[in-house]
Amino acid sequence: GDSVTQMEGPVTLSEEAFLTINCTYTATGYPSLFWYVQYPGEGLQLLLKATKADDKGSNKGFEATYRKETTSFHLEKGSVQVSDSAVYFCALSHPGNNRKLIWGLGTSLAVNP
């Protein structure tokens, strides 16, 4: 079945450092790919998405490119801020599978001033 694997945390960075959180997937066909974020004390919210190969999703300075050849959707940000401290989840869905989300385990990010 479909699955998502993302790098384990916790990840600790200093402010203005470069961030990469790796995400790879196993799926048939052409799933849509997502990054969700959960800030402390808040609910899950969509950060960015990509629906086809080579698409780049971007939001709040974060980017991720849908790479079909490597089955990856790595999350990157050039300069993190303390306010980016959160748990990040990679997920996929298929239109033919009711678009239910298949999730990675989540990566906790702590950014220190």
Place this chain on the structure above:
Amino acid sequence: GAGVSQSPSNKVTEKGKDVELRCDPISGHTALYWYRQRLGQGLEFLIYFQGNSAPDKSGLPSDRFSAERTGESVSTLTIQRTQQEDSAVYLCASSLGTSGSHEQFFGPGTRLTVL
């Protein structure tokens, strides 16, 4: 309403008791999903409702779990004879449907603790 709401926010129950969790989706959202997140594990899909179609129950872990949805509004997830392994955060999400942007909007979750 502004977003997806869930109640209660926290529920502590004794093993063997039944519990009912409630989800109010965003008005106009035809699709509704239930997920759960157990400690140290990723989110797991439980059940999906879309309009008047038969629900997708493929993620329900046992027959102790059931869910209902009234039209395109409130949904309740019921767990009968709760077990300690049912302890988790139960999340509800809604979306406009499975076409278009299909972004799922999540509620704050219900934290269930089974003693």
